[in-house]
Amino acid sequence: MKRTFSITRKSREILLNYLNNYSLEQLNKIPEGFNNNLYWNIAHVVVSQQRLVYALSGKPEEMLVSDELVKSYMKGTRPMRDVTAEEVTELKKLLFTTIDKTEEDYNNGMFEHFKEYTTEFGYTLHSVEEGMEFNNYHEGVHLGSMLGIRKFV
Template structure:
């Protein structure tokens, strides 16, 4: 049996780390796209927030805690060259922890009842909100690795 609280704590730790990063790295670096890549650190972080919301809330038939515009800016297949407006860093900082704090309340209240299963491109299916939370943790770890690579390339 999966420990829901443990999975949640992993997500919270990941988000706290991303918030610390975004608050300490120069904005020019956050928005700069490394050579041979098509996204930047801001996109990576916004994409993590968006994916977690889509996979946990939208697939559960619940309203997401991000705007439609935010989702459209950071969903899979987007990139900074597709942005209509430059994302607001304060909004991203806010959503990093707000969405996690809201998730804590929502997990405790038991609102995740229904779920529309789907398959991930890496070859496995997500069948409920707990698996979506586990997948979010895996996904955010992948993107955190990409962010650290970007930082290494951009700080040279």
């Protein structure tokens, strides 16, 4: 799992570069032909990781993301308003605090029970380890979307 968490942290460094190097206007812009923006993709992967690990392990109360963030950025949502600079600052923190806490909780054996879950891609997750491995794939999918979006912002 050390390698899995290392890959996640590298992904989060790439996502942080977007938050640091694009203006608030660019982060909020939804280009024609797209359903979301750069900020939504980043917030979505943070929320998804928390749900894949904590919610599927029966520990949703341990998630580091608020119910409001989950409702706004879970699968099936799209941006409903522009985000603020304060929200960008908070997301920058969540990129890494969520992974640090997940790794700590994993190492402390918190995720003993995992509810089997079949992803929208048809892959069934049987364990928290598979959940985190799938998370890395999922973050890559959204990074790919962001590579397309950035050309138009």
